[in-house]
Amino acid sequence: MTPHTLPAVRGGAVTAHGAGQPPQALAEFVHPGDRVLTVGPGTAPLQLAGWTGQPVTSVHTTLADVEVIRAALGPHGRAAGTVDATVGELFDGRPDAGLFDVVLVTAAVPGLSPRWLDQLAPGGVIVAPVALGGLHLWTACGHDHVKADGLLYGSVLAAGLPAVGPPSAPGERFAVTQSGPPVERLSCPTWAPQWAGVTPPRLTPEGYVDLWAWLATRDDRITAARTDGTxxxxxxxLVVGHSAVHVRPDGLWLSDTQPATLALAQVVAEDVQEWGRQHRPAATELTCRLGRRPDAGPDELVTAAGWTTHRPVQVSRPAKKEEPQ
Known part of the structure; x- marks a missing residue:
């Protein structure tokens, strides 16, 4: 059984959590004159309005989030219409505001709302923190303009560690916070000497995130876990039922030494070693395909699949051509 690591879709809405500030690489996709939509909490619309020189449209789940934007704008910014911020359903985007060149999602989501895609202008890009294995993978989602095959791809721009956040209440349509996705709480693990040194020595925090992302692409049972008593x-x-294998910089820590848990540890160890054999690929080398099942309903998310470091993808946005004088 896969632990509850990802937000869920309930009643056509995404149960999402705040994912922090967008990565610096977002600047590669936003050009002067672009029409931009932001979906979720935070003050990114203010910065994007400065980048584009155009009013930015945003949708938030609470009036408090909207008031944060309005207060930061000040009287002049509000009068100038620098940001059109409103309360609404994040899943719906802003169908009243036309098509957008860039849609920036600031809530960690398990996939893309099809309505965001409907509101994307030709050649546009959605940048969103796609949840994978408990991580936030900030992913640029769009068409590969070199392949020109019409398929939708994702290319990771940055990856961040999750923060502890409360799980969503039953039936809650949206739970947008700044704290991150739910985290599995597990009992204190046991040091198993035979698994010491499985993870590479001198593993940096960035390298740990890279390894984590790699493991999550190879096994959907990988999750974010906090251990009680530590x-x-x-x-x-990696969690299966009551068995858990914690991947730590100093090795693997096991919930117990039962045969089932030892077998899981062997699986993790082999995947860690493969990461080393592949020259420790970074999370930012990961790409994915995005799509829906053929029988998907109209409100089913467009989800990522086929995460790999072996598929060259160039999701990009060429700068707009200047209009002739």
Whole structure:
């Protein structure tokens, strides 16, 4: 059974959590004159309005989020219409405002709302923190203009560690916070000497995120876990039922030494070693395909699949040509 690591879709809406500030690489996709939509919490619309020189449209789940934007704009910015901020359903975007060149999502989501795609102008890009294995993978989603095959791809721009956040309440349509996705709480693990040194020595925090992302692409049972009785976490763990294998910079820590748990540890160890054999690919080398099942309903998310470091993808936005004088 896969632990509850990802937000869920309930009643056509995404249960999402705040994912922090967008990565610097977002600047590669936003050009002067672009029409931009932001979906979710935060003050990114203010910066994007400065980049584009155009009013930015945004949708938030609470009036408090909208008031943060309005207060930061000040009287002049509000009068100038620098940001058109409103309360609404994040899943719906802003169908009243036309098509957008860039849609920036600031809530960690398990996939893209088809309505965001409907509101995307030709050649446009959605940048969103797609949840994978408990991580936020900031992903540029769009068409590969070199392949020109009409398929939708994702290319990771940055990856961040999750923060501890409360799980969504039953039936809650949206739970947007700044804290991050739910984190599995597990009992204190046991040091198993035979698994010492499985993870590479001198693993940096960035390298740990890279390894975590790699493991999550190879096994959908990878999740974010915080261990009771320790200061760890949230960290990477493979969890099946009551068995858990924690991936730590100093090795693998096991929930117990039962045969089932030892078997899981062997799986993790082999995947860690493969990461090393592949020259420790970074999370930003990951790409994915995006799509829906053929029988998907109209409100089913467009989800990522086929995460790999072996598929060259160039999701980009050429600068707009200047209009002749």
């Amino acid at each position: 200061e760890w976490g949230p960290g990477c763990a």
